[in-house]
Amino acid sequence: MANKIFILDTNVLLHDHKCIYNFQENDVIIPIVVLEELDKFKKGNDLINFQAREFAREMDKLAGEKLFKEGIQLGPEKGKLFVATGKKLPEEMKESFNEVTADHRILAIALHIKNQFPERQSALITKDINLRLKAKSLGLASEDYETDKVKNIDILNKGVKIYEEFDKKSIEDLYQFQGIPRSQFPIQDDLPANQYFVLRNNTQSVLAYNDPTDELIKRVEKHGAFGIEPRNAEQTFSLHALLNPEIKLISLSGKAGTGKTLLALAAALQQHKLYSQILLARPIVALANKDLGFLPGDVNEKIGPYMLPLFDNLGVIKSRFKSSSREVSIIDEMLKDERLIITPLAYIRGRSLSDAFFIVDEAQNLTPHEVKTIITRAGEGTKIVFTGDVQQIDSPYLDMQSNGLAYLTDKMKGQELFAHVNLMKGERSYLAELASDLL
Numbered sequence: 001m002a003n004k005i006f007i008l009d010t011n012v013l014l015h016d017h018k019c020i021y022n023f024q025e026n027d028v029i030i031p032i033v034v035l036e037e038l039d040k041f042k043k044g045n046d047l048i049n050f051q052a053r054e055f056a057r058e059m060d061k062l063a064g065e066k067l068f069k070e071g072i073q074l075g076p077e078k079g080k081l082f083v084a085t086g087k088k089l090p091e092e093m094k095e096s097f098n099e100v101t102a103d104h105r106i107l108a109i110a111l112h113i114k115n116q117f118p119e120r121q122s123a124l125i126t127k128d129i130n131l132r133l134k135a136k137s138l139g140l141a142s143e144d145y146e147t148d149k150v151k152n153i154d155i156l157n158k159g160v161k162i163y164e165e166f167d168k169k170s171i172e173d174l175y176q177f178q179g180i181p182r183s184q185f186p187i188q189d190d191l192p193a194n195q196y197f198v199l200r201n202n203t204q205s206v207l208a209y210n211d212p213t214d215e216l217i218k219r220v221e222k223h224g225a226f227g228i229e230p231r232n233a234e235q236t237f238s239l240h241a242l243l244n245p246e247i248k249l250i251s252l253s254g255k256a257g258t259g260k261t262l263l264a265l266a267a268a269l270q271q272h273k274l275y276s277q278i279l280l281a282r283p284i285v286a287l288a289n290k291d292l293g294f295l296p297g298d299v300n301e302k303i304g305p306y307m308l309p310l311f312d313n314l315g316v317i318k319s320r321f322k323s324s325s326r327e328v329s330i331i332d333e334m335l336k337d338e339r340l341i342i343t344p345l346a347y348i349r350g351r352s353l354s355d356a357f358f359i360v361d362e363a364q365n366l367t368p369h370e371v372k373t374i375i376t377r378a379g380e381g382t383k384i385v386f387t388g389d390v391q392q393i394d395s396p397y398l399d400m401q402s403n404g405l406a407y408l409t410d411k412m413k414g415q416e417l418f419a420h421v422n423l424m425k426g427e428r429s430y431l432a433e434l435a436s437d438l439l
Contacts, residue, residue, distance in 0.1 A: 009126035179216030227320030242267030254423030354379030
């Protein structure tokens with residue numbers, strides 16, 4: 001059977017600049033209009049600009065006249081890479097699409113490829129749902145980029161397991177002893193490292209977790225952090241992981257108001273003596289696809305509205321103490337000395353992440369590759385926390401299966417230095433919880 005042909009849209013390359021190597025023995029075609037579009041993204045500090053520059057460098061390694069005719073081999077047991085020059089919009093397209101847009105030029109090339117190689121299967125690969133629909137209206141096969149999609153979309157809900165009518169003696173042993181050897185625990189299936197449990201039996205209950213270091217199932221005790229007390233089991237588990245020095249990577253998911261970022265910041269401040277710096281960052285997703293330059297003011301005024309939710313969390317913590325308290329003084333001194341930094345995620349690139357407590361908010365708006373880029377910058381003594389809500393994805397090219405938060409949780413599950421908690425109950429207010437559930 002002849003190998004397939006995949007035509008890539010711009011957003012696929014901006015999602016993963018290494019994507020051309022992920023199509024096995026099949027050939028990959030980059031429409032020349034895609035290269036034109038990538039030029040618009042090369043300047044800037046956002047992660048999407050980084051992807052555009054990295055792909056340009058990748059293409060520079062492969063550049064040559066063969067790209068346009070014979071194609072360049074992408075590697076052993078890989079297909080070839082081609083750059084397709086522009087094609088006129090055929091009559092069948094003009095009937096439906098009057099404007100000659102970049103998307104329509106890509107469709108014209110995909111139609112040309114299909115007609116030129118009728119004996120081979122071809123497909124347009126794009127993360128743009130509307131473009132996929134347009135392609136299908138023309139009889140073109142079109143698919144999403146599936147390489148880094150999470151197959152088990154329920155992975156985020158498995159950070160905490162609840163067992164009813166649990167063995168009474170085991171609950172009593174967890175209160176009486178340091179822990180239960182994993183081999184003697186009544187549940188033997190699906191026991192990844194740092195799995196959290198709620199174990200219940202009639203009037204008895206206990207919070208527990210699987211400690212991979214001692215190979216014990218241990219009781220989780222309720223502890224607060226820098227004036228913030230946990231209000232439910234999931235918040236208790238979150239603080240346990242955030243305060244555990246053995247756990248270096250954490251993902252906290254949950255709807256708005258569950259306390260994800262607040263708990264992470266409180267835990268970081270509680271441990272401020274252990275880290276040289278606390279970094280709290282979030283990606284900026286521009287409104288209506290407009291760059292930050294669209295907004296009035298200097299750089300600080302442009303990014304200010306995006307950072308307000310993070311400063312709000314800091315304000316909640318400060319409100320727990322008197323203005324003259326030692327805790328407020330610690331926060332003010334750390335802000336002044338830049339040991340506590342709240343900033344857009346793009347501004348973090350290039351900084352040293354050694355001995356840092358790094359909180360990445362709104363991680364559902366990051367691609368899997370962006371999450372990998374962040375984690376691989378972690379130096380010795382660094383702890384990284386990703387928080388987010390996969391129900392509130394602002395990026396037009398990410399979904400519940402392809403976002404970085406779900407990808408991280410899926411790939412890291414079971415690693416001894418990783419923990420995940422999904423927070424279910426909103427604690428912001430009864431009004432906020434009601435709106436989140438009903439509206």
